Amino acid sequence: MLTCAFAGQKKVLAAYEEAVKCGYSGARAGRLHTPHGVFDTPMFMPVGTQATVKAVSPRELKEMGAQIILSNTYHLYLRPGTELVAEAGGLHRFMDWDGGILTDSGGFQVFSLGPLRKITEEGAAFRSHIDGSTQFLSPEIAIKAQMNLGADIIMAFDECIPYPAEYQYAKLSTERTTRWAERSQKAHTRSGQALFAIVQGGMYQDLRRVSANDLVSLDFPGYGIGGLSVGEPKPVMYEMLEQTVPLLPENKPRYLMGVGTPDCLVEAVRYGIDMFDCVFPTRVARNGTAMTKSGRLVVKNAAYAKDFLPIDENCGCYACQNFSRAYIRHLLKADEIFGLRLTTIHNLYFLLDFTKKMRQAILEDRFLSFREEFLAQYCK
Numbered sequence: 001m002l003t004c005a006f007a008g009q010k011k012v013l014a015a016y017e018e019a020v021k022c023g024y025s026g027a028r029a030g031r032l033h034t035p036h037g038v039f040d041t042p043m044f045m046p047v048g049t050q051a052t053v054k055a056v057s058p059r060e061l062k063e064m065g066a067q068i069i070l071s072n073t074y075h076l077y078l079r080p081g082t083e084l085v086a087e088a089g090g091l092h093r094f095m096d097w098d099g100g101i102l103t104d105s106g107g108f109q110v111f112s113l114g115p116l117r118k119i120t121e122e123g124a125a126f127r128s129h130i131d132g133s134t135q136f137l138s139p140e141i142a143i144k145a146q147m148n149l150g151a152d153i154i155m156a157f158d159e160c161i162p163y164p165a166e167y168q169y170a171k172l173s174t175e176r177t178t179r180w181a182e183r184s185q186k187a188h189t190r191s192g193q194a195l196f197a198i199v200q201g202g203m204y205q206d207l208r209r210v211s212a213n214d215l216v217s218l219d220f221p222g223y224g225i226g227g228l229s230v231g232e233p234k235p236v237m238y239e240m241l242e243q244t245v246p247l248l249p250e251n252k253p254r255y256l257m258g259v260g261t262p263d264c265l266v267e268a269v270r271y272g273i274d275m276f277d278c279v280f281p282t283r284v285a286r287n288g289t290a291m292t293k294s295g296r297l298v299v300k301n302a303a304y305a306k307d308f309l310p311i312d313e314n315c316g317c318y319a320c321q322n323f324s325r326a327y328i329r330h331l332l333k334a335d336e337i338f339g340l341r342l343t344t345i346h347n348l349y350f351l352l353d354f355t356k357k358m359r360q361a362i363l364e365d366r367f368l369s370f371r372e373e374f375l376a377q378y379c380k
């Protein structure tokens with residue numbers, strides 16, 4: 001049993017207790033303390049990029065067991081502006097969410113959304129994808145923006161290295177991200193808020209190890225693992241986890257950014273990951289696809305026109321407790337918003353429930369058999 005507190009900025013911001021190790025694997029069940037509550041890990045965090053988890057309300061998120069939700073600094077910085085959110089009382093008040101909030105630094109969107117102008121040691125100049133205006137983000141600006149938003153956990157400003165990338169580029173970018181992490185740390189002055197660093201290194205084992213070691217020596221209260229789920233084959237992602245996670249302090253949370261599907265979650269938990277985010281469940285829901293333990297179910301398909309069973313008879317979500325596949329298919333075909341709401345509610349509930357089941361399996365020391373049984377049934 002590992003019981004310990006992790007401190008950020010010289011204050012005990014959160015305690016990471018009861019990291020129960022299970023079997024040979026690095027799987028662990030922990031409890032993450034934040035100013036907005038104590039949360040169980042492993043955990044899935046619904047993505048609410050523009051201060052809303054698309055198509056569902058905070059009340060519905062609470063009912064389905066969401067603990068921490070995400071918002072994105074890049075988007076909120078451009079619109080409506082983070083000073084406005086600060087004037088509104090911060091993100092929790094603005095979006096009426098009293099659970100945990102984590103914001104990303106914008107290090108991903110700058111490189112993936114806005115037409116990139118230039119990266120220098122100072123930061124990244126880019127054009128807004130909203131109005132084409134020239135914008136600039138640096139560690140100091142990204143941290144100030146996140147302090148305005150007031151999330152419980154914020155992320156250092158980094159570069160998410162594209163895939164594939166030349167070794168030399170990955171090396172220089174990773175070294176710069178470490179210098180940016182130090183600048184993020186110096187700019188972060190808001191107490192009661194945990195700043196996580198983000199490990200980079202591309203798909204190069206040695207760079208991953210250097211990045212992890214350098215960031216650990218800067219002593220952050222938690223660590224994101226970035227630069228993955230960017231198109232690389234899954235075995236490569238797992239190999240990078242194998243190189244990185246063992247170098248991170250056992251008593252601090254690890255957050256695998258942008259992951260993912262249930263098969264990736266169960267593998268990443270085995271390597272010792274605690275926190276996940278992914279737009280997948282909400283994005284595919286809006287295309288009429290439901291997630292099940294046997295894989296994807298495209299409710300929109302004609303096969304379900306007269307199927308009066310729920311999406312999943314064993315699911316406890318609002319959609320499965322009250323509506324049939326035929327009804328949801330009808331709504332989706334008729335472009336009724338309620339149809340998207342029901343598939344979104346189901347997919348979020350499915351992933352939140354899946355992480356709860358993994359936690360229970362770890363606590364009962366049967367995670368490895370849980371993983372085997374799940375992977376045997378799940379088809380990508």
Ligand SMILES: CNc1nc2cc3c(=O)[nH]c(N)nc3c(CC[C@H]3O[C@@H](OC)[C@H](OC)[C@@H]3OC)c2[nH]1
Pocket residue numbers: 047048049070071072103104105106107108109155158159160161198225226227228229230257258259277278279
């Ligand atoms: C999909 N694969 C994926 N790999 C990623 C890698 C990185 C990374 O190296 N650095 C940073 N800073 N962010 C990353 C992110 C973005 C996640 C955010 O982007 C938004 O989802 C797309 C969401 O914003 C609410 C989320 O917030 C944390 C990644 N996403």
Ligand SMILES: [Zn+2]
Pocket residue numbers: 311312315316317318319320321345346347349
């Ligand atoms: Zn359901």
